[in-house]
Amino acid sequence: MVSGLALIVLVLNVTHGVSLACNSQSCSTNYQVNELFFGTGAQNDACSSSYCANQTIGETGVGQSNSTNYRAQAGFNTDRSPSLTLIVNGPQCSYYNSVTNLGYLSTGSVTTGNANFSVESYLASGYVVKTVGSPPTSNGPSPHTLAALTSGGSSSPGTEQFGMNLVANTSPNIGKNPQQLPDTSFSFGQAASGYNAPNTFRYNNGEEIADATQSSGITCYALSYIFNISTTTPDGLYTFNQSIVATSTF
């Protein structure tokens, strides 16, 4: 009688079998584990009524390891969620700008502006940052767009120009090289080709301006803009609206 009951139970389980979607990091035919640590020295979601913490003790290995083809995250607490953090004009970068009106442009000297953004991306094979926005354009019934340095070039007062870069310059004396936070062992962002040469400014709408080729901590980027006009540059209020777009590949 016992064996007959066991047969019934077995059949019911099979006919109600479901597709096992294995979306966990460790998975076999019948089991899966999600970020579980077997052992002592770690606890996820250690919570009080108001706060939660992930805590570890005694880790012997932690952090990211890379080879040519593989990457691993080691430690008692690792996060399996890909992430991308992009902040424009945030205080976390030491070189930040709040000036939005550059005043009157002159044919006799260059006018400069600056801004900053930071990027951090986790569990990524890298990221790309692009600039989106038309060069400065005047208001009025016949808008005029300042001539952008589409092939890159140096600042030349008296010649109508608009461009930018992401490095430190001496002519004019503006800008800063990308900063890795907390240091270069954790963060790997860089200015892209065309925007990484001192005293060379460039602008093309939709162009890549920065990138990283692996997961990266925070990289702070300083944007340096130059505005030059000629005697024939039409009068008007010129506005440059720029959207920074960061895309990570996971």
Next chain:
Amino acid sequence: MRLAFYGRARLIGIATAVALLLIGNLPLLAPLVYAGQVTARSIEMSSSQPSLTSVQYAVSFTPATNGGVINGIVVDFCMNSPLIGDSNGCTTTNGPSVTSSPAISGMSLSIGTWTASTNGSAPYHTLILTNGSGNTGSTSTPVTFTITTMVNPTTANTTFFARVLTYTTTGGASSYTSASPGSYEDYGGDALSTASVISITATVSETLTFCTSSSAPLSGCSGLTTPNLTIGHGNPPILDNTQVDTATAYTQISSNDQSGTIVRMIDSNTSGCTNGGLKSGSNCIPGIGAFGSMSAGTADFGLNVANGTGGIGTVTANPNYGPTSNKYGMGSSVTSTYGDPIESSSGATANVNSLLTFAATASPVTPAGIYTASMTLIATGTF
């Protein structure tokens, strides 16, 4: 004894019934499916500006199941997590929207027609693509398409996520919910971010630079010499009835006026002399009048203006004063309040020089004397 026999028979009957049930249900037995994580997955936004509408999101991922049928694709946008079926749900407050009528373009899985839809209620955070034509995925070829109807999250500098799933059936995709993703084939999570817009303004003022010089001005009206002209021949230079004498000067115009600049001339001899002219006390060498040749021995004073040269832009002589050489004009308007136009441009100019040639001759009866005139040139820009 009788009772025990009954029990065994009943047991056999139950087992038989169960076995029949088992056989009858065999087609319902499905093999366990192991989904794979898509690789090289990304979603590129056409703009990171918060709340912007009609934003395009370019989706790309490489399937994990080579040759797997893809009859459905789901992209589910959540503010809290990229994890499929996250037990914390899918937070949508201030999140992106695919809109109630989502649309895509550029789908790389090209067999048949893909239908885009969404589910639930606003904000519509789930894109559901279905196509029962049997497209298949390849682990060496990315699947790409662009969502063309996105509305960005409302807050700046904010990370949000996308959960990407593929299905072998259209019904599997259609029945997707964030809490119950169902039986999917491949999966993956993406992270995206909005950002504050950088807005910079600068002003270009109206400019007009105009100068006169006895020598050709250099760029920016530099290198000027005061145009104090003496018309005559010999030493000291005199006017007589034997020839027409000339003296030259230059103007230079630079202006960003998009509708051009007009230069007018006023002769200081506003009375007692026809068409301005040159005066010595009450004696007069009159302005020549209409543009034409000047004859030696007929007392006349006139001006020729050549078309502009050099620089950027075009400056054209007024037909009452040029540009044909060896002809001169001096009309009555040179004594009016605002003067007589002598040259003009139709647009912006930079460092364009124009040659002015003043000419005069005396008649046999022109009284002796020093004849003078102060010619004032005025440039007016139209912006």
